[in-house]
Amino acid sequence: MERLLKSVRIHRGPVTTAMPVPHSSLIVTAGYDGAVGLFSPNAIELLGYHDHLVNRVVTDPTGTWAGSCSSDYTIKIWNIPERRLVQTLRGHSDDVEDFVFIDSEWAVSASRDRRLLMWNWPSGRIERILLGHQRDVLAVAADNQHIYSTGDDRTLRVWDRNTGTLLTQWGPFEAETDTCALDVPRNRIVLGCDDGYIRIFSLNTGASLASWSAHQSGIKRVAVNSDGRLLSAGYDQRVIVWNMDSHAPQVVLDPHSACWERSLNWTSDGSGVVAGTFDGTVIQWDAQSGAQMAELGAQPAGPDHICWNEAAAAEDGTIALVSDDGRVRAGHIDTDPASWLTMEPPSGRVLMNAVAYDPHHARILAGAHNHVLHQLGVSLTGLRFEASYSLGLGPINTIRFTPHGEEAWIGTYSGTLVRWSPDTHAVIGAYALHDGAIKALRLLADRHEGVSCSAAGEVLAWDWSGRRARHFGGHTAIVNDLDVSSDGRWLVTVGRDFILRLYEYQTSRLMTAVDLGRRSPKSVLLINEHEALVGDYWGYLLHVNLDSGQIASRRIATNGLSSLSHVQTRVLATSYDGSLVVTDTAVLSVRSLAPSGQRFAEWATEEVS
Incomplete structure (x- = not known):
């Protein structure tokens, strides 16, 4: 019996990682739908689900184990040959962004809670906590002796694996550093930066060995294969294979408009590259020619989610x-x-x-x-x-x-x-005007001013000639959204420090700060100076009393609430799970305009002879 790929339900949303499984033709994947799957040339299988989107999935060198890390704050360990979940690692208090197996007992994870956790992963026991990063930790690598980490504090750090001691720190650099990779053949580490630069450092001496402008926008993924070739992917939509001796590009991979830059990885033998897409599929390239070889899971009419x-x-x-x-x-x-x-x-x-x-x-x-x-x-x-x-x-x-x-x-x-x-x-x-990515903006027409927030934690007001007018302080992490009252008197903001802040706009005075709990807020809508609505990454809509700090919450989606909008006397909430929800400002009446289409109980394949 042969299973036909064309009949398979694929990821219902973006694929955040495509990772080839060593010693096999399988590719393990992770997605915004919370699923962990296995792609092969003829079939797609579901391993299981997290309670939230999965940020990354990795394998151990033997191809036996996969580790998936999620915005549900956990890491799950999967037995690939047996297709089953064997362990859930709990200990982080914010999104887990990266994970790596060190050996058959040890592993390390990186999180937006600014911590690295070292695990005895078979038992689920935390063995050591590495503290020092000042902002979100986004990437981690490891060898037998050391752990390497980088993130939003613009530093690259080296830790002693056995003691947890910080040994070396490079930076802070001028731009955020989202990704790093070990170049084992040359005993170097490679850093990908948001200014488009690749930077290389010696693991022996700590010396800076090379730095060059590789991309015209932020680099979101670097990876080194077994023969020492470097892969980089940036927000300029280019995926490049580099010669690590000359630092010259060897090949630029055929572009794919839906490729997710963070998802790329080398095949086990170094001859190919794979990536996930925003369409829920997996792309395969030949690394020598740069030609796209296949797109696994592609639907003739495009994505149906x-x-x-x-x-x-x-x-x-x-x-x-x-x-x-x-x-x-x-x-x-x-x-x-x-x-x-x-x-x-x-x-x-x-x-x-x-x-x-x-x-x-x-x-x-x-x-x-x-x-x-x-x-x-x-x-x-x-x-x-x-x-x-x-x-x-x-x-x-x-x-x-x-x-x-x-x-x-x-x-x-x-x-x-x-x-x-x-x-x-x-x-x-x-x-x-901003040091980091602008996340949201609003305009105050009667003042000819605007206000915007950024990934650097900034909230700035500016006039329409582009001059900075005032700064609203207080946030210590990414500010995801803001809103201004219709009369221009009040400004409300929400950030990944889990705090809602209300300011008097004209004076920048902080009027109130409300702790929203441990679910990261994504969107905010100011009802009046006494009430606000907050949508979080877990699908909850929070009604916040700005006078008392009292919060009433209701889950209206299975994934993050990406935006909130006033529509007449109602509120429209959009979600990453594909649902559209209409509610009143008190969240008492909720109507689904479009249901969630993201998660399926099972993925099915059709078998034909």
Whole structure:
């Protein structure tokens, strides 16, 4: 009996890691749907689920064990030959971003709780806690004697495996450092940085050996294969194989518009490269030629799931939405989503993070992962493509029109704010105000000011000429979202320090700070100076009393609430699980506009002779 891949249900959302299993043709995968799976040329199997999205999955050198780390704060250990879960490691208090097996007993994990934990993984026992990082720890590597870690505090650190002592620290660098890899043949370590630079250091002497500009945007993955070749992937949409002696590019892999840069890995023999996509599939390349060889799990019509990233709404109930599938949608909150208008940009589908709707001119701006801004017109008969423009400043994360639609402001991954003219399809100005990726922005039209927050923990107000006006202090981690009251008096922010803060806008005075618990907040909506709604990464909608600090919560989705919008007297919540939920401001009445389509109880294959 042969199992046909075309009949298989794949990941319902982005694949965050594709990791070849040593000594086999299998690829173990992890996804936003919380699933851990096994891809092979002829089948896809489900190992099991986490309670939240999975950030990374790795294998041990024998190919027997896989370790998956998740935003549910756990690591799960899987027996690959037996296809079963054998251990769950608990001890972190925030998202676990990376994990590595050291040997048959020891492993180490890295987390946004700023800690590295060393595990006796068969027993589930924490053996040692490594403290020192000042911000989120995003990547970890290890050999028999040392542990290497890097993250948002812009440092690369070396620890003694046996004592947990910090031995060496490089940095802080000028940019965040998301990824590192050991170059075992040359006894070096490679660091990928958010300024697009690759930096290499000697493990013997600690000396800086090389540094070069490898990408035009942040590097999200570096990996070294067994023969010492280096792979790097950046937000400039390029995946490059480098000669580690000359530091010259050997080959640039064929581009794939849905490739997730963080997901790439070498095949066990070093002859190929694999990656996950935002479409739930796995790509395979030949590392010598750079040619794409296959896409496992691809559907002829594209993905049949939607992970909503943002919605924009108008007072008449019109909404515009963008998602991981790279399509723009528009409709009315009281109509069936099946009747909504849908358009794929002429340049093709690329994940979109940001959207804004201008009801005065019936037009939409949508921002894509590949740095491109798309402008569309809206009519009763359909969406009309008007223009595309590559800003070249990293993924576009947030967009807002001025009140009458004459201009728009755009926040980018590079920390640059862009002022845009929809009428002339041209950039009016660009202002590098933030040290980290801009996560959200709002405009105060009567003041000709805006306010934005960033991954560096900054909240800044600025005038429309791009000059900084004031700073709102207090956050100690990424600030994910903000909102301003309609009269411009109050500003509310939420961050990965689990705190909601309310400020008096004009004075920057902090009025209240509310501890939201241990689930990271993603989105916020200010109802008035006494109430706010917060959506978290676990699908909970929190009603926060800003006077008393009292919180009432209700789970309305199975994955993160990516945005909250006022729609007439109601609130629209979008989720990464594909659901759209309409509620009142007290979260007493909840109506599902589109159900979750992300998780399946099982993946099925059809067997034919």
